[in-house]
Amino acid sequence: MDDYDAMAFPEPGHDHQRCKDAALAQAERLCAQREQRLTPIRRRVLELIWSNHAPVGAYLLLQQLSEEGHKAAPPTVYRALDFLLELGLVHRIASLNAFIGCRHPAVHHTPRFFLCEQCGMAAELEDPAINCAIAGDADRLGFQVTRQTVEVSGACAHCRQRSAQ
Numbered sequence: 001m002d003d004y005d006a007m008a009f010p011e012p013g014h015d016h017q018r019c020k021d022a023a024l025a026q027a028e029r030l031c032a033q034r035e036q037r038l039t040p041i042r043r044r045v046l047e048l049i050w051s052n053h054a055p056v057g058a059y060l061l062l063q064q065l066s067e068e069g070h071k072a073a074p075p076t077v078y079r080a081l082d083f084l085l086e087l088g089l090v091h092r093i094a095s096l097n098a099f100i101g102c103r104h105p106a107v108h109h110t111p112r113f114f115l116c117e118q119c120g121m122a123a124e125l126e127d128p129a130i131n132c133a134i135a136g137d138a139d140r141l142g143f144q145v146t147r148q149t150v151e152v153s154g155a156c157a158h159c160r161q162r163s164a165q
Contacts, residue, residue: 009116009123009156010053020050023101027089030105036087041065041072045080046101049090054120055098093122095151100124112150118159 010016027046031038038046048064049056058077065072081099084090088105092098093113100113100122110131114123130150138145155163 023050042080049099050101055093055096055100055122057098094149110148115153116156117153118155
């Protein structure tokens with residue numbers, strides 16, 4: 001297990017502000033490199049997504065923005081999410097219809113998601129062997145992959161340990 005894998009499900013009580021600060025700094029750099037604007041609403045949506053390691057739905061984001069006094073409507077949130085998705089700053093968790101911050105937005109990758117059914121946290125990992133296997137299967141079938149999402153549900157080590165006690 002490398003450092004990337006070890007941090008996939010962070011220890012309870014870790015300094016999450018560091019995760020959020022790093023993600024926002026990465027977003028600023030990526031937007032500058034690609035000559036894109038990280039508008040205040042896009043930035044705030046990204047901050048809300050990075051408020052923990054659990055996927056968050058668009059309507060919860062809308063509710064949080066409204067509680068903060070923003071006059072955001074669903075199209076505003078979805079436009080911000082589309083922008084963040086396009087730049088690779090977030091991923092969509094299809095089975096939950098929710099979004100999670102990308103740990104490596106500057107690198108094109110096809111992650112797998114491990115979703116804890118107990119605490120709601122999600123881990124993003126990548127394995128090139130799985131991507132190659134899917135590409136090989138698609139090639140044999142004459143199938144053109146347009147989107148690939150691998151999501152695995154279960155219980156993280158922290159929740160399993162807590163349940164065992």
